Amino acid sequence: MLIVGRFIVGVGIGIASLAVPLYVAELAPAHLRGALGTVNQLFITIGIVVAYGINIGFTKTIHGWAYPLGLSGAPALVLFLGMFLLPESPYWLVMHNREEEALEVLQTMRGKNVDISAEMADMRDSAAIAMMQENSRWREILVPKIFRVLAVGFGLTSLQQFVGINAVIYYAPEIFKSVGGGTGSSDLISTLIVGLVNVFMTVVSLFLVDRLGRKTLLIIGSSLMASSMLVISILAALNLFATKPALGYVTIIAICLFISGFAVSWGAIAWIIPSETFPLRLRGKMITISTFGNWISNFVVSMSFLPLYNAIGWGTFLIFCCIEVLSLIFVIVWVPETKGKSIDELTAGL
Numbered sequence: 001m002l003i004v005g006r007f008i009v010g011v012g013i014g015i016a017s018l019a020v021p022l023y024v025a026e027l028a029p030a031h032l033r034g035a036l037g038t039v040n041q042l043f044i045t046i047g048i049v050v051a052y053g054i055n056i057g058f059t060k061t062i063h064g065w066a067y068p069l070g071l072s073g074a075p076a077l078v079l080f081l082g083m084f085l086l087p088e089s090p091y092w093l094v095m096h097n098r099e100e101e102a103l104e105v106l107q108t109m110r111g112k113n114v115d116i117s118a119e120m121a122d123m124r125d126s127a128a129i130a131m132m133q134e135n136s137r138w139r140e141i142l143v144p145k146i147f148r149v150l151a152v153g154f155g156l157t158s159l160q161q162f163v164g165i166n167a168v169i170y171y172a173p174e175i176f177k178s179v180g181g182g183t184g185s186s187d188l189i190s191t192l193i194v195g196l197v198n199v200f201m202t203v204v205s206l207f208l209v210d211r212l213g214r215k216t217l218l219i220i221g222s223s224l225m226a227s228s229m230l231v232i233s234i235l236a237a238l239n240l241f242a243t244k245p246a247l248g249y250v251t252i253i254a255i256c257l258f259i260s261g262f263a264v265s266w267g268a269i270a271w272i273i274p275s276e277t278f279p280l281r282l283r284g285k286m287i288t289i290s291t292f293g294n295w296i297s298n299f300v301v302s303m304s305f306l307p308l309y310n311a312i313g314w315g316t317f318l319i320f321c322c323i324e325v326l327s328l329i330f331v332i333v334w335v336p337e338t339k340g341k342s343i344d345e346l347t348a349g350l
Contacts, residue, residue: 012076017271018291022283025275026089027109030340034209034272041268042202047075048169049195056192091280094127126280126347140282141289150286152334153274157290159327160270161297163225164320165262167305168194168255190252197256201263213339214269215331221265222328228258229321236314266327270294276338279347 020040028036054068061067087109093102102123106116141150208217231254278286309316338346 021271037272038268156270157294201260217265218331221261224261226324233317
């Protein structure tokens, strides 16, 4: 039953991780799209912290693992009920010849006194192009200019996992033990601190993503993550924790800096850019491929981290450091800046 339950939960999370960034991008005005996209990631980090706190609370309870699993149904129920209060995407409505409804939704979202005629005109143009090619086929993705955009989106969502964020989140207690942290509940408390850092820096990203831009934050994030992983690798390689236990705190600081680098950049932006740049007629297919890449990467990292760490120790962190350097190069060379541009501007010509 646990396996069946996990499968059903996985299907639900997969659908949500695909639909939410796309939905937010299609409703948000251009100047707030990055910030509103980051709100999605913010509540994910808040959920992680709440889960850490609940786990700590049930540490000494008999069958304590069962209670957090049961309580996780509460936010799912709130989400289910809340969806009935949300409007349909105006892009989707225009695509399905329900323009009056789209106009009403867009006017409500922008405000009664805001002129939305230009934005509606852009939507009509995009929808007209998409409807002319509504029978789009998967092979269209292989058209070079489309494939390049998909490659950027797929690269962002896949690298978001390969940089090692979920290895750190999933196995933080084991990492703290192995590099000089405490034991038992103290490791869980250290993990809770990491979660709080994740939330705080996601809030920071909320205010920076539409000011500094997506690409700039990705460059900063990759640089900070690579530097942090390099420090952790060196400390673990020198194995100084036995004689200098205080270095365990240095490791915790390095992990917090790693989390900060991820939260301020890759956490949200890896989802924001694909939802902004994929053309309307192929957006569903391309988002599906990018989401698939994200979850496959998540699976690979989560399943391989502990065996790899047991086999090569500190070398695991060095591998992540190298991947983060590659992510930095990828961003500099391939990723466009999308700050302040409408979705129609970004997808023009695709």
